[in-house]
Amino acid sequence: MRNQTLNISTSPHLKKGVTTDVIMKNVVYALIPATAFSIYVFGLSALFTIGMSVTSCVLTEHFLCKWSDKDSTINDYSAVITGVLLGLTLPPIFPLWMTFMGGVIAIGLGKYLFGGLGFNVFNPALVGRAVLQAAFPVAITTWYPALMQDRFTSVASSIYTLPFMQPLFDGASGATPLSAFKFDHISAETTDLMFGFVSGSTGETCAIAIVLGGLYLIYRGMMNWKIPASILTSAFLFSGMLYLYNPELYPTPWFILFSGGLLLGAFFMATDMVGSPITNLGVIIYGCFIGILVVIIRIWGGLPEGVMYAILLGNALAPQLDRVIQPRVYGTSKLSKS
Amino acid sequence: MKLFNFYKNTFKHGIHPPEFKDDTKDLPIKQFSFSPVFILPMEQHIGGPSELLVNEGQEVDRGQMIAKASGFMSVPVHAPVSGVIRKITKVPTVSGKMVTGVYLEAFPYSGQEVREGIPIHPQDATKEQILNAIQQAGIVGLGGAAFPTHVKLKVPEDKQCDILLLNGVECEPYLTTDHRVMLEQSDDVFMGIRYLLKATGAKKCIIGIEANKQNAADHLEKNIPEDLPVEVRVVPVKYPQGAEKMLITSVLDIEVPSGGLPIDVGVVVVNIATSAEIGRLLPHGLGIQERVVTITGPGVKKKGNYLIPIGTPIRYVLEEVGVSDQISEVYLGGPMMGVAISNLDIPVVKGTSGIVVYTNKDVPDVKREFPCIKCGSCVDACPISLNPSKMGLLSRVKAYDEMVSDCNLMDCFECGSCSYVCPSNIPLVQRFRIAKSIVRKRKAKAHA
Numbered sequence: 084m085r086n087q088t089l090n091i092s093t094s095p096h097l098k099k100g101v102t103t104d105v106i107m108k109n110v111v112y113a114l115i116p117a118t119a120f121s122i123y124v125f126g127l128s129a130l131f132t133i134g135m136s137v138t139s140c141v142l143t144e145h146f147l148c149k150w151s152d153k154d155s156t157i158n159d160y161s162a163v164i165t166g167v168l169l170g171l172t173l174p175p176i177f178p179l180w181m182t183f184m185g186g187v188i189a190i191g192l193g194k195y196l197f198g199g200l201g202f203n204v205f206n207p208a209l210v211g212r213a214v215l216q217a218a219f220p221v222a223i224t225t226w227y228p229a230l231m232q233d234r235f236t237s238v239a240s241s242i243y244t245l246p247f248m249q250p251l252f253d254g255a256s257g258a259t260p261l262s263a264f265k266f267d268h269i270s271a272e273t274t275d276l277m278f279g280f281v282s283g284s285t286g287e288t289c290a291i292a293i294v295l296g297g298l299y300l301i302y303r304g305m306m307n308w309k310i311p312a313s314i315l316t317s318a319f320l321f322s323g324m325l326y327l328y329n330p331e332l333y334p335t336p337w338f339i340l341f342s343g344g345l346l347l348g349a350f351f352m353a354t355d356m357v358g359s360p361i362t363n364l365g366v367i368i369y370g371c372f373i374g375i376l377v378v379i380i381r382i383w384g385g386l387p388e389g390v391m392y393a394i395l396l397g398n399a400l401a402p403q404l405d406r407v408i409q410p411r412v413y414g415t416s417k418l419s420k421s
Numbered sequence: 422m423k424l425f426n427f428y429k430n431t432f433k434h435g436i437h438p439p440e441f442k443d444d445t446k447d448l449p450i451k452q453f454s455f456s457p458v459f460i461l462p463m464e465q466h467i468g469g470p471s472e473l474l475v476n477e478g479q480e481v482d483r484g485q486m487i488a489k490a491s492g493f494m495s496v497p498v499h500a501p502v503s504g505v506i507r508k509i510t511k512v513p514t515v516s517g518k519m520v521t522g523v524y525l526e527a528f529p530y531s532g533q534e535v536r537e538g539i540p541i542h543p544q545d546a547t548k549e550q551i552l553n554a555i556q557q558a559g560i561v562g563l564g565g566a567a568f569p570t571h572v573k574l575k576v577p578e579d580k581q582c583d584i585l586l587l588n589g590v591e592c593e594p595y596l597t598t599d600h601r602v603m604l605e606q607s608d609d610v611f612m613g614i615r616y617l618l619k620a621t622g623a624k625k626c627i628i629g630i631e632a633n634k635q636n637a638a639d640h641l642e643k644n645i646p647e648d649l650p651v652e653v654r655v656v657p658v659k660y661p662q663g664a665e666k667m668l669i670t671s672v673l674d675i676e677v678p679s680g681g682l683p684i685d686v687g688v689v690v691v692n693i694a695t696s697a698e699i700g701r702l703l704p705h706g707l708g709i710q711e712r713v714v715t716i717t718g719p720g721v722k723k724k725g726n727y728l729i730p731i732g733t734p735i736r737y738v739l740e741e742v743g744v745s746d747q748i749s750e751v752y753l754g755g756p757m758m759g760v761a762i763s764n765l766d767i768p769v770v771k772g773t774s775g776i777v778v779y780t781n782k783d784v785p786d787v788k789r790e791f792p793c794i795k796c797g798s799c800v801d802a803c804p805i806s807l808n809p810s811k812m813g814l815l816s817r818v819k820a821y822d823e824m825v826s827d828c829n830l831m832d833c834f835e836c837g838s839c840s841y842v843c844p845s846n847i848p849l850v851q852r853f854r855i856a857k858s859i860v861r862k863r864k865a866k867a868h869a
Contacts, residue, residue, distance in 0.1 A: 090749045090784060091763045093851045095837035096756040096777070097438050097594065098785035103794055103844045159791060201792030201845075307797065356796040361810055363801075405811075412829045413433075413666065413805035414679035 103200075106305045107160035113296035114167050114351065120292040121285045125175035125227060126234025129285045131242055135179045137166030139186025140207075147195045161200050165189050168208035168351060171286025172344060172391070173215070176227045178244035181219055185211040205398045206355045209391050216391070226259050226282045259283045261343045262387040264334055287344040297350035306354050309363065313370025314349040314377075315340060322378045333382065345377060348390040358398040365404040373397040432670040435659040436802050436838045438594050438757065440633060445717050446597040448725045450605055453711075454741060455502055455527050459732035460768035461487070462512050462522035466561040467568045468494035470521065479506045484535040484707055486557075487523065496559045496569050499708030501730035503531040513767045515753055515760050525732065538706025543615035551620045551703075558702045559709045559771070564588065564599075564663065564692035565754050567772030570699070573691070574620045576684060583687035585623040586672060587614070587696055589630040589637065590656070590663040593755025596775040598713040601726045602694045603630070603637035607644045610693060612700030614649060621689050626651045628693065629672045631658045660757060661836035665690040667804050679832050694774075714738075714769060720748045720778035729769050736765035738776060750779040757837045791845035799839035799849060805832055809839035809849045816852040821860050830856060 121129045144162040148155040156162075169189050173182060189211025194203040216223050227239060259282050286293075300306035323336035339345070353359065353373055360369050373393045380389025463470040471488035481487055481500040488498040504527040512522030541554045556571040576582045587610070591599040603610065614626050630638040632655050642653045656662060656671045666677045668690060675686050683690050698709060710730060717724045722743035729738065735751065752759040753773050769776075799809035812828045815821075824830040830853060839849040 087748060089751055089761070089763055089765070091761040092750065092784070092787075093848065093854075094752070094754075094756070094758050094760065095841050095850070096750065096752055096759065096761065096779070096785065097841060098787060098846070099436075099438075099842050099844075100785070101844050102789075102846060103791040106794075106796070106844055199792065201794050356794045359795075361795050361797040361800050361808070366797075409808060410800065410806035412679060412807060412832060413670075414676050414681065414832065415829070 104159045107164060109300060109303055109305050110164050111160055111167065113300045116292035116295045117171060117286045117289060118167060120289045121171065124229045125285060126231065128175040128227065128238045128242055131179060131238060132173055132175055132177055132182055132285055133167060133170030135182045136170035136186050137163055139183040140166035140169065140190050143187045143190040147191060156200060159200060162190060165207045169211050171347060172208065172212045172284050174223060174226050175285050176225065176239035176241045177222060179242055180244065180246040181215060181222060185215045188214045201357055203357055205395055206352050206358050209352060209395050212391055213395060228282050261381065284344060287347050290341045290346050293346045293350055307366055309366045310354045310359055310370050311349040313367045314353055314374040317371040317374030318345060318378050321375050339378060343388045344390040348394050353394050353397060358401055360401045360404040362408050362410055365408045368404055369397050369401055372400060430671060431657045431659055432667045432804055433806065434802055435661065435804050436841055438660055438841060441595045442597050444724050445715055445726055446600050450601050450713055450726045450728050453727040453729040455730060456733045456737040457527060459501055459525040459527065460512050460522060460734055461498055461525060461732045462514050462520050462770065463488055463498065464514065464520045465567060465770040465772065466496050471495060471498045473509065475506050477506055477509050481506060482536040483533050484710055486708055490556060494569060494572055496556055496561055497708065499559055499710055500525060501710040501732050502527040503533055504528050513764055515762055515767055517763060535707060540704050540706045542704065543619050548620055551616050554703050555699060558707065560695060560698055561771050562692050563694040563698060563712060563771065563774065565772050565774050570691065570695055574617065574689060576621055580684050581687055582621040582623045582684060582689050585617050585621055585626040586668060586688050586690045587626060587628040587693045588663060588668055588690055589628055589693040590668055592631060592660045592663040593757055595717050595777050596715045596755050597726055598715045598774050599693050600634050600637055602697050602713055604640055606697045607641055609697040609700035611646055611649060613696030614651060616699050616703055617691060617696060623689065624650065627672055628653045629668050630655055631662060633658045661804055661838065664834055664836060679829060709771060712771060714773055715775040716742050717775065718777035718779055719783050720745045720780045731771060732768045734766055734768055735776065738769065739765065744778050745780055747780045748778050749781045750784050752777055787846040790847060793845055793847060796844060798842040798844065802838040802842045804836060804838065807833060813847050813849050813852060816856050821856050824856055825860055
């Protein structure tokens, strides 16, 4: 045996081998069905919106890292997720320059200002969208009908709006099922919602594609299934109670479940590990809080959709839940520890 | 009464690392050859160092006591081989610390007969005599911690031991020593139980074994002597079930209070190989001279379970079994809690349960550390429900006092489950070790 230099390292000398970048990469894979489906439904416009949002997020992260003399962190794929999610929450005909701004804000304000990955209190994609919603209330609520004939050959002219110009929308715009319900009291067919052939944000439409991606992550053990489960259960039960109380006035729980961004939010945004609580009990409280808040905002609030604000408020609640709810340490009595 | 018990037969949380036991679990224990030179440090156990009884140049017989216990919290050292004391000097140990020890040169043509002492029998010896005999035999916990067994067995005046729990869990991946001991030395195990029951005053003995050693459990069950109150209990496979407190919870469904010892709930836990050692040595008045070690890992050619004399240099062991050319890491014990060694010229000691050799490609790649993404994997892994994520963040800012007061840092027994699962490669358990030792030092300073 030759005299060799031995490496030393501290135990454990085994690793599970699932690293953060692998998890993030898999979240991106899990978003592929929803992304692909939205491109099928909305055509080139959706492709441009998502592409621009991803590009903007990744570039922002890269340059912010460079300017603060750090190694670029784009290879952990978290910026890609933010980009895809932001793109999926925007209307497909949203002007590209606004989408780009949204990406810069999402990463710069929502993530980097807090200290980057792991320290962002709020889901960056939703921060980006919240700012866009406040800044461009008209553009962000101008929807586009699903399954247009020419969707793979042409894109809506509003996409090419010059920077800092207000977009001009041509006639073809459609109301989302939620706003139709809110303002005109028309309820959409549940099956249409399930398959996503309705107007809405780029990726908020197809329930099946979203659930498929979510189930993949749960199967791989990379998502806390308790979060979507508690959000969806609480939203379903709460709206179901309201529906039973007065079916004339309130929508069916199925409509609440499958419309708008609830599924996308429950599976891909509320589950952002950084923004959700760490303990099991905390996670369930967090999920129920979001689920009930969504129903409250949708039914009694001034906005047709409430998922974004519900999750942002849930994110704000999460650190407090972590502070209050800690697992009982082995060998300590149940009462002595607060 | 508990309405729901979700954790029947096992403890809460824990992890399932790959086992890697298939290579060696069916290989019978083989006697290892004698090395030409033995290294015997005087600090092979937790507690006071042993005091040397021999001089340079003195000839010793195999089994002769060459160093005596320096107090109650100490054990003697016996010569593993007949030979001559070449040198008394500082010798290297696993931690890198140099301690007093001897180099013993074996007589090449000696028959290596063992010098027998005064035998002691469980039926007519008193509690104190047994405890003394266990100490004089130099016995320490053979699971790896090397805590003097007689200290553990001495039940304090105000406490009572109801159950003697034998630990045959062996939850560390790769290791199969206890498995082989249970299969091949069941008579010794039961003999040891006789001594242990008498020494602790326990009325009952339970042997806890993980389900991946069902054949060992069946073998022991079949051979329980009629007059012994022994029960064999099979528990589900989960790391770190071999930790005393975890095994108590798995088998008895009770928790040891934070900061307390198993005796606080009327239990004494002893490793199964320790019991076998007691059962083999005491009837002949012998001292511990050799132990079973699993030598395995991807870098080893002749893997197996070997009966290796204490003091055999690791270099000699690896030369005998053959290792691949690209060895990069050698550690003693299992992969979860074992210590990587920087130097092959250290000996096999009483606490060495395994030698695992990795080649370059087996060492986990943890070069890139990501920020904590609060995924909660560590919280779901910690067997005592600590919050490693929070402690990891506190340790970054050196908030050690908060780690103790808010997070029960001192309860951490460093099983490494949190580091194992952490997707961000944060060396959590390493930080906790550092934090614990700093807190201990501060406390010692405050008292001084």
